[in-house]
Amino acid sequence: MHTDVNALFAALWQDYIEMTPSAAKVHKLLGKGEAIINDHIALRTFNLAKVNLEVLAAHFEALGYVACADYNFDKKKLRAKHFEHPDSTQPKVFISELLVEEFSPQLQVIVKDMVEQVDAAATKAENFLYSGRHWKLDFVTYEKLLAESEYAAWVAAFGYRANHFTVSINHLPGYTSILEVNDTLKQGDFVLNAVGGEVKGSPAELLEQSSTMADRIAVTFDDKTVELPSCFYEFALRYPKADGELYTGFVAASADKIFESTNVN
Template sequence: MERVEQLFNGLWQDYVTRLCPSALQIHDLLAEEEPLHNDHIALRTFNLPMVGLDRLAAPFIAIGYQPKGRYRFEGKKLYAEHFEHPNPLAPKVFISELMVGQFSSLFQQTVRELVAQMPETSLRDPAFLYGGRQWELDFATYELLLAESEYGGWLAAHGFGANHFTVSLNHLEQFTEVREVNHLLRHNGFVINEAGGDVKGSAKVMLEQSSTMADRVEVGFSDGTYAIPGGFYEFAKRYPDEDGELFSGFVEASADKIFESTHQ
């Protein structure tokens, strides 16, 4: 587990420093005697050969992770897979990729030109997973991509890193319901993602989720610094299946709305 912890420590430090500083405050609000258990993280990428889902999955597979589920989000033009480690205490990993070929020729050309700026060597170290943006980008180009795909604009601006970590309610003692966590967070000034309801999913589909709306963070562009949506914090409660094992997958309808946590 040492290599797993090392990789996730790097992802966490990048997440709370660059993408979602408020996660530290939420972490303190929910902290109990035992460390908070991270249910999963999520990563975003483009489905281009150099940076596709397989490239992001490789460092996880190298430390024992295995592919488990596949998901499609037709409206957002996304494909995703999730990965699990044989050690059930290791966080799950959800990786999605934008189907670039389904967008306008200008969008496609712009994204390809951004990714082409990356040195091939940058992908050899697993730390690229939390290395941020590895291309030059001006604010007008960000807005151009954003107009066609919120996901595409976000990814172009932030590059690589976990857009969210997830508190497992199954490992909390003080809170057992997602609604209770939402109430606490609202009381402390946090905004909850209400797309599809403030609690997504149900016991029937064996997974309930909620999330904050993304922090607004300062991002440096080639022509100035602008505040845009960064990362968010998620909360998940899993239910047992017919065999009494906790459901370990994801629910497409719920995940579709979780993506909207980074919307303006």
């Protein structure tokens, strides 16, 4: 595990921009060369004991992060938690996990077989959160997962790494609304996730979010190489609660749509 939170995020970012060529371009377009404050990052996994949400979370908890809220996504068969650092300038962390036992026997067998190939020690290693795939995977198996769950197929193909980084619009010089950010992105030819509308959430929910559709990159399976949606960039604008402090949670109905930024179909 990392002992320095900045080193962990630097390593996650390095892996993320390799998976997401457009991220560096978005960064340049919105940040104009200046540093950008991240609202949060997100990670995905399966709820099997060796690799579950808690196993990923331990890497952040060792750095002082604390679990703050739980979220359920019944239709997608996912659960999630978000974590915050005592230093509120550090990104929040959103970790979700697939409820494997709620899927078909076929999916359960495939996922259990993949997770069996993970070395338990590797899950505690410094690089685990950006270590990618730990299992053999052929394209037909990937397609079987995809038929049941976009999320399962994404984790199978990409493994452990940041699924997205999120620009904090609150800290982005020159922008006061999410519509301005979305307009700049569209003028830069980036494609936004339009599921349920380009803007997810509202001032009343204290959080507005938008995201690009994931880049497509070549993924090497055991038997062939195929272009698939990798990772995306998200944008978040938070509003103050009654006490004047910015809301720090997530909005399940919005998150449900953000997940679809990596959809293949």
